[in-house]
Amino acid sequence: MAVDPSKLKFLVVDDFSTMRRIVRNLLKELGFTNVDEAEDGAVALQKLQGGGFDFVVSDWNMPNMDGLTLLQRVRADAALKHLPVLMITAEAKKENIIAAAQSGASGYIVKPFTAATLNEKLVKIFEKMGA
């Protein structure tokens, strides 16, 4: 991997704290130790607008602001639109994948997944970014 994992700052967005912990642990396994959390899209957007983040991993279904809206808001924000956003969800539905892709998601991952799967997605996203 071309990037130093510990330098990248991740934002993990999920309303279920157990899930945030799972994702955080998986990221840690891959060497990404700089992780912050947000419990819904609204909080996440606020944190992102505060700056300093390099990568967003977001759940889809959340109260207040869902992951798709967060994605759309990120893409609509000039300062944030370059941010890679990996969507995590249990929705293994075509409509969702379509919606995510159309809204500019950098990747899409279906629960449950392993560190290896996550790594594979991340590598792909980094490759794309580097290109």
Next chain:
Amino acid sequence: MSEFSGMEDLLQDFLVEATDLLSDVDNKLVDLEKTPHDKKLLNDIFRGFHTIKGGAGFLNASELVTLCHLTENLFDKFRNGEMAVTEAAMDIVMAATGAVRDMFSYLERGSQPPAADAELLAGLKAAIAGEVKTTKVPTTAAIATPAPAAAGGAAGPDWDKLFQVVAGAPAATAAATTKAEVAIHHDVSSETPEQIIQKAIGRRASDKPGYQGPVGRRTEEKTRDNSIRVDTSRLDQVLNLSGEIGLTKNRLTSLRSDIINGRNDTDTLHALDQAVSQLDLLVSDLQNAVMKTRMQPIGRLFQKYPRIARDLARNLGKDVELVLAGEDTEIDKTMIEDLSDPIIHLIRNAVDHGVEPPAERLASGKTEKSEVRLEARQEGDHIVLIVADDGRGMNPERLRAKALEKGLITDEEANTMDERQSYNLIFLPGFSTKEFASDVSGRGVGMDVVKTNIQKLNGSIEIRSHAGNGTTFVISLPLTLAILPVLLVQMGRQPFAVPLSMVREILPIDLAEVQEVGGRATMVVRGEVLPVYPMSYLLGWSPEGVPEYGVLMQTAENTFILAIDGFMGREDAVIKSLDDFRPKGVAGVTTLSNGQIVLILDMKELLGALGEGRGVPRSSFISSKASLPEKAA
């Protein structure tokens, strides 16, 4: 916990969070019955199952994933307006939440839950399939991939590829609208109230008949019950205070060496005084802060009751709404757990015996729907819990007649009882056995158990009732079990502590006013005849003099005067229990500020030792240096 090795922490987290989430879903389901078109409720419930499914996937709990997935799909149809929320559909959803809860109890014991009841799964599938039969399946233009049955299969479709293909491709999603009625074979009315309660609480799966899963839940449950979620700001406060105490301790250490080295000028002593006062303040702040870490909002307990009330009411053909208030009230965590069962039984009592059937309500000019209110609030250093119904109220005469018939009281007792005492008859063991005993739960469930459990928490329970207007149970509990406010009383020069919660007032005793009625020493206080028990007699000591004061004490079942030689005031006692050595009538010990050890008396046990007659002859008062009078009864 073999099936979850390496994942125990994750499992614990999941269970704590998912259980809360499920209770929330349960409550929203009850609300949904009232407003079946509430989009927000539908979304929230959908998300609840969805979230549980997501977490369960990581725990490889595939059966839980399947069950949540099906329920979630059904709600997806509800929220998209593809299907109406019918009563039958609600029943199956309610059954599904019960099944999810059962699965949690398997996970708690560290084993993977087996598949949900086949009938339930079939019911869910039929409900969802209502759409397949009556309408065309919406398809997307881009790709025709068969829809996966459930997320979680290892060999799932290549989502990544799908994502790549679809990215950018315009897709038309056909909106499908359909209304499908679903037939479900689940009938809540065929269940016993015990089954309803068991299911709703969900942690006693092994108590059910036909249970074949693993046993030995107790030890496993403990690991979960022992953990607590604490707001970090509260922990920060504890940390901050312990830091401050450390600093003050350093100050005291340096002052000590100064004093040992002979410095005892005013400045040094003043500094010592200041440091000690500061320590005093900090320690009491720390005690409070530590206590606060144990405090939890009672709402976490309350949230499982609306569902229980709803199921019980339906079971009895009644329409009852459980109204909650004061969910933010904070209470010691151990108490929350111990209150769970008593409150369930009070709610059950209210739904079962308190409120009338709809026809009777209408006949007496009430609304068909009855209301049971569950409320918590803090009053001074007490927590007050209220379970009130708007039913028919209690009939003191009928209660007396029933108690008489069961041989629990004598004719004479029945004739002298006032309303309050008559209401309290329901707390007698054996009074309500017939209605409450059950072979399902196997637990001796009666109002006497409710009272015993409340008393174990140093609390009291009181009944207020108005004929035709309902009954109210008022439970009063101390804020915490760790600190017990006590009254220090004296026998001769020996101090003893009695729980302050039982003390109503202190009055002087004039021996001339002590009358012997039926062999019992009594005193008239504002028209009420109360028995007088000299403390020396209760403890089996020889009286040294005539007791000068009486402490008017009240327990749930009786009011009496404890005759003492003197009193020293109140104190917040930190109870130290006597683990292996427990003399009769002693609840524990505490240490006074001067280092003296004081016994805390268990008044109930002391009175119990008196026996049935509960009387003490007047002669036992008089300071006969000679022999100790024989015990009454």
